[in-house]
Every structure is written in C-alpha cells, then in structure tokens.
Amino acid sequence: MTKQFDKEMAEVNALLLKMAALVEEMIESAINSLFERSKDSALEVYNKEGKVNALQVQIDEKCINILALQQPAAIDLRMIMSVMKINSDLERMGDQAINIAGSSLELLKDKPVIIISDLKKMGISIKLMVRQSIESFITSDLEKAKMVLLEEKEVDLIKGKILQELLKVMADSPWLIKPSLVFILVSRNLERIADHTTNIAEDVIFIVTGRDIRHHIQDINK
Amino acid sequence: MTKQFDKEMAEVNALLLKMAALVEEMIESAINSLFERSKDSALEVYNKEGKVNALQVQIDEKCINILALQQPAAIDLRMIMSVMKINSDLERMGDQAINIAGSSLELLKDKPVIIISDLKKMGISIKLMVRQSIESFITSDLEKAKMVLLEEKEVDLIKGKILQELLKVMADSPWLIKPSLVFILVSRNLERIADHTTNIAEDVIFIVTGRDIRHHIQDINK
Numbered sequence: 001m002t003k004q005f006d007k008e009m010a011e012v013n014a015l016l017l018k019m020a021a022l023v024e025e026m027i028e029s030a031i032n033s034l035f036e037r038s039k040d041s042a043l044e045v046y047n048k049e050g051k052v053n054a055l056q057v058q059i060d061e062k063c064i065n066i067l068a069l070q071q072p073a074a075i076d077l078r079m080i081m082s083v084m085k086i087n088s089d090l091e092r093m094g095d096q097a098i099n100i101a102g103s104s105l106e107l108l109k110d111k112p113v114i115i116i117s118d119l120k121k122m123g124i125s126i127k128l129m130v131r132q133s134i135e136s137f138i139t140s141d142l143e144k145a146k147m148v149l150l151e152e153k154e155v156d157l158i159k160g161k162i163l164q165e166l167l168k169v170m171a172d173s174p175w176l177i178k179p180s181l182v183f184i185l186v187s188r189n190l191e192r193i194a195d196h197t198t199n200i201a202e203d204v205i206f207i208v209t210g211r212d213i214r215h216h217i218q219d220i221n222k
Numbered sequence: 223m224t225k226q227f228d229k230e231m232a233e234v235n236a237l238l239l240k241m242a243a244l245v246e247e248m249i250e251s252a253i254n255s256l257f258e259r260s261k262d263s264a265l266e267v268y269n270k271e272g273k274v275n276a277l278q279v280q281i282d283e284k285c286i287n288i289l290a291l292q293q294p295a296a297i298d299l300r301m302i303m304s305v306m307k308i309n310s311d312l313e314r315m316g317d318q319a320i321n322i323a324g325s326s327l328e329l330l331k332d333k334p335v336i337i338i339s340d341l342k343k344m345g346i347s348i349k350l351m352v353r354q355s356i357e358s359f360i361t362s363d364l365e366k367a368k369m370v371l372l373e374e375k376e377v378d379l380i381k382g383k384i385l386q387e388l389l390k391v392m393a394d395s396p397w398l399i400k401p402s403l404v405f406i407l408v409s410r411n412l413e414r415i416a417d418h419t420t421n422i423a424e425d426v427i428f429i430v431t432g433r434d435i436r437h438h439i440q441d442i443n444k
Binding site for chain 2: 064067068071073074077078081084088167170171174177178181184185188
C-alpha cells in the first residue's frame with residue numbers, strides 16, 4: 001500500500017489508542033464509583049463520555065475518508081473494517097460504564113450495603129479483559145486475544161452465581177431488593193463490557209490470522 | 223457508479239431484507255413466547271438464530287468484496303458502510319430475541335404469573351419500532367425513521383415505570399421476586415432492541431440526508 005495510506009492509518013490508530021485509554025479509564029472509574037461509593041468517580045465517567053463520542057465520530061470519518069480516497073484492497077481493507085468495528089465496541093463499552101456510574105449514583109441515595117464478593121471478582125476480571133483486549137490490539141498479540149476469549153467463559157459462570165446469590169438475598173431480606181436489583185443490572189453491564197472485549201479480541205485474531213471466527217462459521221463464501 | 227456496483231448492492235440489499243424479515247420474526251416469536259407462555263414460539267426463535275448469524279457473515283463478506291473490487295466513492299461508500307452497520311444492528315436485535323426466549327423458557331418452569339400491562343405495552347411498541355425501522359430502510363422513508371426516534375423516548379418512559387411497578391411487586395410479594403426480576407431483564411432486552419431500531423433509523427436518515435446525527439456532533443471534521 002502507499003505511504004500515504006500508512007501515514008493515515010497511523011493517525012487513525014493513534015486516535016483509537018487515545019479512545020481506548022479513555023474508555024478504560026471510564027470503566028475503572030465506574031467500577032470504583034460502585035465499590036467505593038465515590039460520587040467523584042461516577043462524575044469522572046460522565047465527564048469522559050463526550051470526548052469518547054467525539055473520538056468515535058472522528059475515527060469513523062477518517063476511516064471513510066481513507067476508504068474513499070486511498071481505496072485500499074485486501075488486507076489493508078480488512079484492517080480498516082476491523083478498526084471501525086473496534087471503534088464501535090469501545091464506544092459501547094463507554095456506554096456501559098455510564099450505566100454503571102448511574103447505578104452507583106442511584107445507590108448513593110441510600111444507606112451503604114455490603115457488595116457480594118463475586119461481583120467484586122467480576123469487576124476485577126472485567127478490568128483485566130479490557131486491558132488485555134486493548135493490549136492485544138496494540139501489539140497484535142494473538143495469545144493475549146485468545147486469553148480474553150477464555151476469560152469470557154469464566155465471567156459467564158460468575159454472572160450466573162451472582163444472580164443466584166442476589167435472588168436469595170432479595171427473598172431473605174426484602175429491604176435489600178432495590179440494591180440487589182441494581183447489582184444484578186450492574187453484572188449485566190459488566191457482562192456486556194466483556195462481550196465487547198471478546199469482539200475486539202476476535203477482530204485482533206481476524207486481523208492477525210485473516211480468519212473470521214465469529215459464529216464459528218469459518219468457511220462461508222469460500 | 224458502475225452497473226456492476228448496482229447489481230452487487232441489489233444482491234446485498236436482498237440478503238439484508240431476508241435477514242431483517244427473519245429478525246422481525248424472531249422478535250415477534252420471542253415476545254409471543256413470553257406473553258402466551260409458548261414453548262414452541264421460544265424454540266422458533268432459537269431455530270432462526272443460525273440463519274441470521276450466517277446471513278450476517280455473508281452480508282459482511284459481500285460488502286467487503288464490493289469495497290475491495292468496486293472501490294466505491296462518496297455516497298456509494300457511505301451506503302455500504304450504513305448497510306454494514308444495519309447488518310450488525312439486526313444481528314444484535316436477534317441476540318436480544320434469544321435472551322427473551324430464554325427468559326420465557328425459564329418462566330415456563332414455574333406457575334403462570336400475571337404480566338403487568340406496561341410490559342405488554344412496551345412489547346407492542348417495540349414490535350412497531352422494529353417494523354418501522356425496517357420499512358424506513360426499505361423505502362428510504364425519512365418520516366418513518368424520525369418516528370422511530372420519537373418512539374424511543376416513549377419506550378424509555380415505560381421502561382422506568384415498569385421498574386418502579388416491579389420493585390413494588392417484589393417488596394409486597396416475595397414469592398414473585400424471581401418472575402419480577404425476569405420481567406425487568408426482559409424490559410432491558412426490549413430497550414436494547416429499541417436502541418438498535420434507532421441506530422437503523424439514524425442510518426436511514428444519514429443515507430437519505432447525508433448527515434451524521436449520532437451524538438449530535440454534526441460538524442466535526444468539517
């Protein structure tokens with residue numbers, strides 16, 4: 001491909017890394033706001049939303065411009081498509097961080113309650129998956145991308161346990177129904193963040209190996 | 223653009239319409255499985271998942287091939303990008319239908335419970351939004367697309383009401399905690415379907431008017 005293409009892709013990648021860093025911070029702050037009952041952390045999440053949204057539009061525009069003007073083919077084209085997908089996943093991860101921050105603010109209206117240890121465990125796993133998925137993209141690290149896919153299965157198991165535990169809490173202690181429900185919804189938000197990290201990991205695997213492993217349909221159209 | 227491009231885009235659009243019809247059926251069956259306690263309807267949703275996933279991959283592949291071989295510019299390029307986004311939204315709508323069908327099967331294990339009227343209302347609204355968003359795409363109907371965006375605000379209000387109602391049910395009738403929680407999660411699934419219909423509506427507005435109204439950042443990079 002041309003030097004111009006490489007130069008423009010480097011610019012896009014720089015923007016994407018900036019966005020990834022911001023989204024990672026949003027998720028860290030969101031989890032922190034919940035576990036530490038920190039209003040400041042929740043507000044930090046909201047403060048970053050606008051920047052992330054602006055970056056998403058900017059990256060999309062740049063990619064479309066590159067497509068229109070450089071008309072890349074084959075692997076370069078696939079790379080741009082993957083960048084656009086990762087862009088969308090990052091923005092959606094930011095949306096989930098906003099939801100969690102909103103839940104934290106909601107909980108701050110009431111008295112503190114104990115957070116079950118599995119939810120804390122899930123939060124830690126998610127932060128790791130976010131980190132690894134972004135790193136796997138930056139360094140084209142296939143092994144790290146595969147680790148993200150394995151961790152998703154773990155997270156799925158913890159999510160099921162959290163649901164069972166909190167159903168029991170609600171039945172035993174009706175005054176804990178509202179916070180328990182909020183924690184269940186947060187576990188869904190965390191699960192969706194995990195889904196997006198696996199999308200990113202799949203895109204990295206796709207870029208590196210040139211294969212589409214989504215839905216395990218590897219051979220369609222060949 | 224070339225005749226070849228028009229021919230290939232017509233093929234892609236035909237696949238996308240096929241997929242949209244399947245996803246619409248999935249959502250109808252999912253809502254039906256919940257409201258009518260129909261195991262058959264739930265299983266129909268699962269039966270269609272594989273087809274929808276295969277179509278998604280096929281449409282993506284075709285779009286990438288068109289990009290690589292036809293190298294479309296300007297409005298044609300934007301059109302393909304929007305088709306790829308709609309493709310992704312449709313598949314995610316199917317995922318939500320699967321979640322709802324799963325919840326229906328879960329509820330079938332227990333005795334029937336009364337479904338609050340607001341959830342039924344939300345289900346009807348969502349089916350309408352799905353229909354309108356798909357029709358707005360098929361017929362490039364700007365007005366229909368705008369209606370979808372207005373309806374989303376309504377759906378958001380109903381969702382909040384459902385949450386309050388069900389929190390009260392759980393507090394008053396602890397034996398209804400589990401089904402109430404399932405209904406809250408279903409209302410979130412329906413909300414996400416609504417989000418995807420608004421994404422499609424925004425893409426239609428973008429295609430028709432050439433403007434990006436996401437995040438209300440219209441003038442970035444200009």
